[in-house]
Amino acid sequence: MADRPTDKNAGERVMLAGLPVRLIRRRVRRVTLAVLPPFGEIRVTAPLTTPISELERIAAGKRAWLQNKTATFPRDPGRERRYCEGEYAMLWGWRLRLVPEIGAPGVTLRQNEMILSARDASPEKRAAALNAFYRAQVQTEAEKLLPVLSHMTGLSPAKLTVRKMARRWGTCYHKTGTIHLSLTLAEYPPACLSYVLLHELLHLRYPDHGRDFHAALDRYMPDNRTVAATLNRLHRISAAAWAPSPDE
Numbered sequence: 707m708a709d710r711p712t713d714k715n716a717g718e719r720v721m722l723a724g725l726p727v728r729l730i731r732r733r734v735r736r737v738t739l740a741v742l743p744p745f746g747e748i749r750v751t752a753p754l755t756t757p758i759s760e761l762e763r764i765a766a767g768k769r770a771w772l773q774n775k776t777a778t779f780p781r782d783p784g785r786e787r788r789y790c791e792g793e794y795a796m797l798w799g800w801r802l803r804l805v806p807e808i809g810a811p812g813v814t815l816r817q818n819e820m821i822l823s824a825r826d827a828s829p830e831k832r833a834a835a836l837n838a839f840y841r842a843q844v845q846t847e848a849e850k851l852l853p854v855l856s857h858m859t860g861l862s863p864a865k866l867t868v869r870k871m872a873r874r875w876g877t878c879y880h881k882t883g884t885i886h887l888s889l890t891l892a893e894y895p896p897a898c899l900s901y902v903l904l905h906e907l908l909h910l911r912y913p914d915h916g917r918d919f920h921a922a923l924d925r926y927m928p929d930n931r932t933v934a935a936t937l938n939r940l941h942r943i944s945a946a947a948w949a950p951s952p953d954e
């Protein structure tokens with residue numbers, strides 16, 4: 707079930723300070739933030755005219771509080787991702803409403819929707835179609851970034867592949883010069899991919915996470931610690947990003 711634009715309580719789904727938020731516009735005087743049961747949805751109630759940049763600033767100031775509060779709620783144990791109508795999918799940090807279809811496997815983007823086509827309605831087939839799309843997205847973007855990063859660092863991998871990885875964002879096989887990236891990176895803001903690619907690239911020169919490795923990271927990407935923290939934080943809340951809210 708989708709958001710109902712005519713229902714004032716439904717509001718709209720937005721990302722604020724990197725967190726999925728339900729934004730409700732009302733004739734109120736000030737902005738209020740709340741984290742609601744049962745699964746810790748963040749709800750922002752704002753005056754009709756407050757610009758989104760101001761809401762972003764307020765949410766950023768309260769980010770630690772929002773995260774801590776959200777973490778105190780359980781994840782819905784009864785729900786598993788089914789890739790069905792009403793769920794969402796992330797793409798480069800954007801949250802898109804999932805519209806499943808039967809057909810040749812693939813993904814089409816339309817406004818705030820992701821049309822996910824698979825041969826049948828099984829979660830496995832739909833997950834495979836979505837993962838193939840993510841893999842291609844990461845491969846394309848990584849290949850665009852690579853000449854820039856290689857020029858900057860003087861490093862380039864012998865081989866770059868994108869795959870499903872259970873526990874890591876990327877790996878670098880120092881001896882063979884091979885870098886693997888996780889296809890899941892397509893879900894997060896583009897800076898996260900830049901960070902992971904740079905990180906793995908630097909492992910071609912520095913195999914461990916020693917002082918020289920971090921000095922190089924800081925030199926080439928001064929914001930790397932923030933980006934890494936963002937990636938890990940977004941990953942922790944990724945279950946909340948795809949799931950519909952309890953009242954939807």
Ligand SMILES: [Zn+2]
Nearest residue numbers: 905906909915
């Ligand atoms: Zn590393």
